[in-house]
Amino acid sequence: MSKTWFETVAEAQRRAKKRLPKSVYSALVAGSEQGVTISDNTAAFGELGFAPHVAGLSATRELATTVMGQSISMPVVISPTGVQAVHPDGEVAVARAAAARGVAMGLSSFASKPVEDVTAVNPQTFFQMYWVGSREVLLQRMERARKAGAVGLIMTLDWSFSSGRDWGSPTIPEKVDLKAMVRMAPETLVRPRWLLEFAKTGILPDLTTPNLKAPGGVAPTFFTAYGEWMQTPLPTWEDVAWLRKQWGAPFMLKGVMRVDDAKRAVDAGVTAISVSNHGGNNLDGTPASIRALPAIAEAVGEQVEVLLDGGIRRGSDVVKALALGARAVLIGRAYLWGLAANGQAGVENVLDILRGGIDSAVLGLGHSSIHDLTHCDVVMPPGFTRDLGLNAAAQL
Ligand SMILES: Cc1cc2nc3c(=O)[nH]c(=O)nc-3n(C[C@H](O)[C@H](O)[C@H](O)COP(=O)(O)O)c2cc1C
Secondary structure (H helix, E strand, O other), X not given: OOOOOOOOHHHHHHHHHHHOOHHHHHHHHOOOEOOHHHHHHHHHHHHOEEOOOOOOOOOOOEOOEEEOOEEEOOOEEEOOOOOOOOOOOHHHHHHHHHHHOOOXXXXXXXXXXXXXXXXXXXXXXXXXXXXXXXXHHHHHHHHHHHHHOOOEEEEEOOXXXXXXXXXXXXXXXXXXXXXXXXXXXXXXXXXXXXXXXXHHHOOOOOOEOHHHOOOOOOOOEHHHHHHHHHOOOOOOHHHHHHHHHHHOOOEEEEEEOOHHHHHHHHXXXXXXXXXXXXXXXXXXXXXXXXXXXXXXXXXXXXOOEEEEEOOOOOHHHHHHHHHOOOOEEEEOHHHHHHHHHHHHHHHHHHHHHHHHHHHHHHHHOOOOXXXXXXXXXXXXXXXXXXXXXXXXXXXX
16 A cells, blocks of 8 residues: 555644644644634534445445535535645645545635636636625636536635634745745744755745636736725625626525525525535634534525535545535545645545545445435434524525
8 A cells, every 4th residue: 555545634634734834834724713603514414414224235325416516426525625735736636536525626716726726627616706896806706617628616705804812824925036035934844845845846826826817817826815895895695696697607595504504595596505604714603514514404404405515535435415405515625635745646635535435424324326315324312403583594
């Protein structure tokens, strides 16, 4: 067995920690304020059990499905992450790995690689946008993604500019110039493999956001883009419906945690929602997304595709989410750790781990297809779910 192969996502995380400069690793781990939500995202999966069968199991299992019109080989999609400096090949390596494993790619508008380079290697790309800038600017960015071949749009709304972290936020320079390199030297020099990867390409991470570049302009730095976002008037449900209409193709609203918001998303005409709390990076104290899933799936699962993200570290987590009503899941940190550990091959490794785990759980539960999973496959402790916004939804 090669030394670069790893057995679990936990091992990928350990390797990412060893390999990345401290500030880059801590940006991945993130989690706002006290970290209540980020911890609950993973702990909640641990509270759920399985009700397995032992005989009469199926020799073959169907894992394929569709999300927003795309056929995928298993119910897993790459979640968009606006994170920089993990690996020189960045989102292009992730997109290649996803394509190699038959998985769709979500690309953040804050990503380090241009959408054209990503769609070129994975045609199943969904472009993700926040509500940043004027309607005119939003349309420009959206049309660029369409021209590049993006097959779906993800609008992420769950961001309320929380900034403090009890564990200490990483120091991210405005741009990587000589001054920044000298300041970061103590942490980068002790990570020679990371440095070598970048040195081989001859390019240092420049911390810019090429997908937010105005026509004929230069890519803004991460902080400039974030500043523009902070000054943009906050979006309304009419804005959501407007953007969906402008896109006119498969459209996902990411970050829904309440039944009333899920119903409003249906009214706005979305194709899909992701039940998500931004991986615990947003409003701390929001419950784990898996706790909110059952009520939302029950309320709108017949009308739109319901996905989930937050805390997926194993194939069995994916199976639990499907049993509780998700069509598929999105993964964030799991693939970022794989990317840090071993580039494209590391992301493929993570996807293989998830596939193996999904297959094993579906086998143990006595099914021949992921489409046969139900609540009965899962042992749920009393009080597990949180029906956020259920009463308010009844008034709509
Ligand atoms: C470092 C980092 C950056 C992220 N950036 C974005 C982003 O730009 N757009 C977005 O929609 N979600 C973003 N997310 C949230 C992820 O898409 C996803 O919701 C979350 O990571 C899922 O939780 P998990 O990491 O436990 O799988 C980010 C998450 C992380 C960890």
